[in-house]
Amino acid sequence: MQLFLDSANVDEIKESLTWGVISGVTTNPTLLSREEGSFEPLVRKICSIMAGDPVSLEVLATTAEAMVGEAERLAALAPNVVVKIPMGVEGLKAVHCLRCREHKVPCNVTLVFSVNQAILAARAGAAYISPFVGRLDDIGWDGAALVEEITTVFRRQQIDTPIIAASIRHPQHVQRIAAAGAHIATVPFSVLKQMAAHPLTSRGIELFLADWARSHGEERL
Numbered sequence: 046m047q048l049f050l051d052s053a054n055v056d057e058i059k060e061s062l063t064w065g066v067i068s069g070v071t072t073n074p075t076l077l078s079r080e081e082g083s084f085e086p087l088v089r090k091i092c093s094i095m096a097g098d099p100v101s102l103e104v105l106a107t108t109a110e111a112m113v114g115e116a117e118r119l120a121a122l123a124p125n126v127v128v129k130i131p132m133g134v135e136g137l138k139a140v141h142c143l144r145c146r147e148h149k150v151p152c153n154v155t156l157v158f159s160v161n162q163a164i165l166a167a168r169a170g171a172a173y174i175s176p177f178v179g180r181l182d183d184i185g186w187d188g189a190a191l192v193e194e195i196t197t198v199f200r201r202q203q204i205d206t207p208i209i210a211a212s213i214r215h216p217q218h219v220q221r222i223a224a225a226g227a228h229i230a231t232v233p234f235s236v237l238k239q240m241a242a243h244p245l246t247s248r249g250i251e252l253f254l255a256d257w258a259r260s261h262g263e264e265r266l
């Protein structure tokens with residue numbers, strides 16, 4: 046399973062790239078609204094930092110025709126832009142149209158909350174589909190179970206559209222959707238840091254250093 050960073054923050058993106066673990070970025074209007082500066086320079090910068098790896102940018106339009114126009118403008122910003130299109134009939138029409146256009150804008154169908162929505166998005170020609178895990182948990186459902194169901198159905202139906210598990214809130218989500226067979230998890234930087242940490246790892250390092258210091262004092266390797 047690949048990891049994408051769910052962030053529009055340049056410092057977070059640069060830092061996580063140094064870990065060697067992320068191979069894409071997803072943004073949304075909420076994440077972008079938290080950042081300083083205007084939209085275009087910021088997203089151009091993110092796309093250039095990601096050097097060819099996919100960066101999802103979401104349309105704001107709500108009709109298919111307007112979505113297509115916005116998607117084409119977003120895709121022109123950088124070659125690695127993937128356009129996020131919200132699920133729905135207008136979204137499906139837009140994805141179908143963008144897929145058939147000459148330059149074939151890759152679309153990430155976002156705000157997917159059911160297996161049927163995932164099937165429709167894949168059939169319309171999405172390059173990725175993004176089921177939202179945490180937001181389903183928020184209303185008392187089991188978001189990770191949705192990813193399990195979509196991966197099972199896609200495998201059985203031989204649908205090869207990559208699934209980006211989104212709205213990831215904690216490391217347990219990542220483990221469950223990885224076990225389910227999701228292709229990609231897009232994780233906030235806070236969750237990426239939690240994934241790297243374990244109290245026994247920290248304690249183990251402390252103990253090793255203390256034992257070494259007892260026998261060798263300040264001596265270093």
Ligand code: E4P
Binds near residue numbers: 072155175231
């Ligand atoms: C993914 O593409 C979305 O940007 C994101 O994961 C939404 O997460 P949230 O539900 O925590 O806002």
